[in-house]
Amino acid sequence: MQKNSDDVSNIHNRFSLTLINPSSHYFSLIASLIVAIAITVTTYFGYLHSEDFWLRIPLVVIVLAITQLIDTRFTKKKEYSKVLHASLFSNLLWVATLLMGLLASVVLSKETSLFFITFGMFLFASLRIGIFTTVLGVNIKMIWVICLIQPLAMFLILIPQDLWIPMLTNPMSLGYGIVFLVIASVWSLVTDKAGRPGMKSTHKTIQAYLASQGNDFTDAEELMEERSSKTEVSTSQIRLLASNGNMEFRMVLPEIHPGPYHPVGGSNIPYLIYKNFNSSAMVMHSISDHSLNLPSKNEVEIYLKNLENSKVMDEGVQCTEPVTVQINKARVTGLLFGKSPLLFLSLSPHGMEDIPSYMKTEIEQYAKNRNYVRTIIVDCHNAMGKEISKEDGEDMLKASKSCLDTLITKESFPIEFGYANSDDMDVWTEDLGMGGIGIVCFKINNKKYFLGWADANNMENGVREKIIDSLAKSDFQLLEICTSDTHYAPVKARNRNGYYQLGLITGAEKLSKWFLDIAKIAETKITSAKYEILENQTDVKIMGQGIFEDFSKALDNSLKITKGFMIGGVCLFITSLFL
Secondary structure: OHHHHHHHHHHHHHHHHHHOOOOOHHHHHHHHHHHHHHHHHHHHHHHOOOOOOOOHHHHHHHHHHHHHHHHHOOOOOOOHHHHHHHHHHHHHHHHHHHHHHHHHHHHOOOOOOOHHHHHHHHHHHHHHHHHHHHOOOOOOOOHHHHHHHHHHHHHHHHOOHHHHHHHHOOHHHHHHHHHHHHHHHHHHHHHHOOOOOOOOOHHHHHHHHHHHOOOOOHHHHHHHHHHOEEEEEEEEEEEEEEOOOOOEEEEEEEOOOOEOOOOOOEOOHHHHHHHHOOOOEEEOEOOOOHHHOOOOHHHHHHHHHHHHHOEEEEEEOEEEOOEEEEEOOEEEEEEEEOOEEEEEEEOOOOOOOOOOHHHHHHHHHHHHHOOOOOOEEEEOOOOOOOOOOHHHHHHHHHHHHHHHHHHHHOOEEEOEEEEEEOOOOOOOOOOOOOOOEEEEEEEEOOEEEEEEEEOOOOEOOOHHHHHHHHHHOOOOOEEEEEEOOOOOOOOOOOOOOOOOOEOOOOOHHHHHHHHHHHHHHHHHOOEEEEEEEEEEEEEEEEOOOHHHHHHHHHHHHHHHHHHHHHHHHHHHHHHHOOO
16 A cells, blocks of 8 residues: 555645646636737737737737637537637747747847747647647647647738748748647657556546546546446444434444545545434544545445445443543544444644554554454544654554553443534535534543544644644543545635645634534533444445556656656757757
8 A cells, every 4th residue: 555655645746737727717818818919019029120010919819819719619628718728828938939039139149030930839839739639638630730720820910911921931930840840749649658558548537637627527437437446345333322312423434535536436425424324423534545435426326325234233331431642743542332442543733644554454453462343443634744654653553552452441431422513503614525513522431522523634733732722721621633534625726735624724713613612512412322333344446556556657657758858849949049
């Protein structure tokens, strides 16, 4: 799983590449029209040495707008927004070429050359080849015609008619232009094959991902489901049932992992499980990684339906008081239900990525050697960080084993509990998922202990501690705050992570108030109860680690190829400045 973690981290680090596009297509539309005006003014003032551009400006702008609409007819998904983004970048390259040509004439003390106008048009077309084949799904066989539509139309409107033939037939302009068109075409062919043999088409995968960002997730789920395989996954639950029959609460620990990303597959699986259990549940993060993602909505439905077939493996009316063991950064909190310990693992406020599976295996084996029946391990996922270090991992294992040893010696007492959530509160925020937040209160040996939960993708470092300290001032002992690691995104976060961790937007003060209000409600609902431990086994398709390895490889290869082509292209461009 170490390799899988590296691959997912690598893919995640590349996410920032998707932020190059402007957030709004309106921005790209307006900006591209402004750049078109700049191209016109630069051409007439800098190259044609004429002020006869006032009539040209509206004509160039109109032609650009019309060709942007025409472009959508050739793209796979008819996406106007992506066409506008492509138009903006291409126009920027043209005006940059014009300005570089003027700068070269000043620095090298030479006359300005009309070559740069024609050359800029060809570079415009070359960039369109790259964008249209990779992002917009245009066939490489059609691209040479499509790539010239917009730049050539603008050129013919921009340039006086008597200069068309001399400028377009200039051997130097044609030579450089054709070379860059060929370079762009070869780059497109090579990068499309960068992920083979594991990934047939890098471009189709990129197109599927980008389409899914507009909630068209069909292609992405088809690609992922093709690569997925049937596997038996387990789901553990601790169900608390009020003795008066008026309240039920479940702590759910699915072996599957939320993801791969919103809105594909099981990205919102914690909330769906939460709703499946009548909004009276905390869906915890298990010791799992992205290889256990459900690839499609169809597999999610299969998984949810089969949860009805969970079997009661143990039941009782007593549990121990909680035990907390802290070793350096590592903290483990545990309770014992009969012969089944429940452990919460955290490094907060220092943070870490998903806890690796080898730690689960070692903890479970240690528990088995101590005659525990089943061990339920929760990854609190409540602080941002990198993959857990060897030292922190060893400390966490020591803390887990110490907690298990201590729980054996603890006396059990009758269980009382109360549960409340934010369903009836106005707590919508950009760093919180659809399940909101919840609190369960355990009353054990006449002492009250609270456990917090949020349907969120991790927490801002230190927020957990601030909330716990705030509640402690009101005499509420909050043991832990866990997140579901949902990959649902209320809004598209334009940052490197691709999401807002809990506390980044809302802030610890507001969250503390919410948790305190809910804790007070949970406290009023305390009643005696019994517990049941349920287990479920389901056959579903999971993504596995192969798809992440192949996608990571394709991204790395594509970027290496792109860097090579860019260096060569820049060097070739520089030679043109000395002509």
